[in-house]
Amino acid sequence: MNQIRLKALAKINLGLDVIRRREDGYHEVKMIMQTINLYDQIEIKKTREAGIKVKTNLFYLPCNENNLVYKAAKLLMDEFGIRDGVEIDLKKRIPVAAGMAGGSSDAATVLFGINKIFGLKLSLKDLMERGVRIGADVPYCLMRGTALAEGIGEKLTALKPMPKCHVLIAKPGISVSTKFVYENLHLEDVKSHPDIDRIIECIESGDLKGAAGSMGNVLEEVTIPAYPVIQDIKDAMNRNGALGAMMSGSGPTVFGLFDDIKLAKKAYAEIKSAKLAKQIYLTSIYNNRR
């Protein structure tokens, strides 16, 4: 096999709780992860010439070792002493620095693709163990579907698939650094923690309304005061009949879950005409595992 084309899918967090800060600055979390049908397209080609070349449609993304696709390719190519080179073409659609694991999913996809085209025969578990060195969300992006994530996000338990629904994604025209948000989280001041076990119960019993109504994300307490437009977008979704609307990850993207496509389209139109978001997508839940 000389080349491969793959989709790198985005995630949302249906619940995100932070349990404690660790000595190394990372945080222990308890989150419900969900893959959605919004993706970057990645093409990987083997080349005779050694080295890793990265091309992307977004001029402001790095094409050197600072791109997570480069890091992922290098990690496996160094370990296995691969002498050929690769060309990676990355077409981004997932909003960047948005809380949707765009970079992590790209890295996961490249680990998966390099393993395939060079016949390295690594298992998904092997890839996950390597992936966490690139980012806490990478192991989950390898797994996909509905999952409970603990530890720093790498301890994964597969859950029953989240019931299907429409997912409205709206990212305001600001970028938020994940590091900034975790650093500014003061756990002692957190007003309310989401009930992650309750969300799991609802998902396991196929109760979409219950799951959507129980969603919560402690990181909102850092990101929303810094960027109040996030609350404006949540309000617009809720006014238009969302079963639940919440910030994904460290933000600033907001997603809303809808069982009625007409209401989702109405929310879309209102957010667009009020110019609350720079990127808006109407998409759906994705439940296939790798």
Ligand SMILES: C[C@](O)(CO)[C@H](O)COP(=O)(O)OP(=O)(O)OC[C@H]1O[C@@H](n2ccc(N)nc2=O)[C@H](O)[C@@H]1O
């Ligand atoms: C916010 C989430 O996206 C929710 O899924 C993740 O927790 C973040 O995952 P990620 O972006 O893959 O995280 P990394 O790239 O490993 O780390 C970025 C920064 O976030 C902070 N970080 C990340 C994960 C975690 N469990 N605790 C942390 O404190 C660290 O300061 C780190 O410097």
Ligand SMILES: Nc1ncnc2c1ncn2[C@@H]1O[C@H](COP(=O)(O)OP(=O)(O)OP(=O)(O)O)[C@@H](O)[C@H]1O
């Ligand atoms: N392939 C990539 N795609 C997007 N960003 C990348 C990539 N490689 C490196 N980066 C850098 O990483 C930063 C954050 O990227 P990303 O889009 O993954 O954040 P995120 O959506 O907040 O991720 P998470 O939900 O995991 O916190 C960007 O500012 C960008 O410069």
